[in-house]
Each structure stands twice: as C-alpha cells, then as structure tokens.
Amino acid sequence: MQIRLNGCAFELPDHATVAELxxxxxxxxxxxxxxxxxxxxxxxxxxxxxxxxxxxxxxVHAIGGG
Incomplete structure (x- = not known):
C-alpha cells in the first residue's frame, strides 16, 4: 500500500501498523x-x-529544551 509520509509517497506492506512504520x-x-x-x-x-x-x-521528532 502507499501512504503519504511527511508529505512524500511511501510504500508499506498491507495492514502495517504505526509501530511497524x-x-x-x-x-x-x-x-x-x-x-x-x-x-x-x-x-x-x-x-x-x-x-x-x-x-x-x-x-515529528520531539526535541527537549528549556
């Protein structure tokens, strides 16, 4: 299957989970x-x-700061 990842086309196997991504x-x-x-x-x-x-x-990567 094809998804949009951060605005770009990205291929994954069917029924993939967020964790697998x-x-x-x-x-x-x-x-x-x-x-x-x-x-x-x-x-x-x-x-x-x-x-x-x-x-x-x-x-999105979480970035700590102060």
Whole structure:
C-alpha cells in the first residue's frame, strides 16, 4: 500500500501498523509524535493502529529544551 509520509509517497506492506512504520524508519523507542489523518496517535496505540492505503502520516521528532 502507499501512504503519504511527511508529505512524500511511501510504500508499506498491507495492514502495517504505526509501530511497524516506526520500526521501518528506525524510530522505535525514540521520542516522536505521530499524526494520522490529522489526529494524534497515542504511543500506547502505535501497535494496534492499522494504516490504510492513502493515509496521511506525519512523524515529528520531539526535541527537549528549556
């Protein structure tokens, strides 16, 4: 299937989850925020949130500061 990842076309296997996407991007365990079709996906739901063809996903790295 094809999704839009941060504005660019990206190929994934059918029925991939947000967690599988993050693993493919080598971002597992990192502090990131994931938005799926304009809704934030809580970290606790990454493993159970399925992606569908043409979904729009934004992945943003969390940066600490003071």
């Amino acid at each position: 993050l693993a493919k991007l080598d971002l597992q365990g990192r502090r990131v925020a994931v938005e799926l079709n304009l809704d934030i996906v809580p970290r606790s739901l990454h493993g159970s949130t399925l992606l569908k063809d043409n979904d729009c996903v934004e992945v």
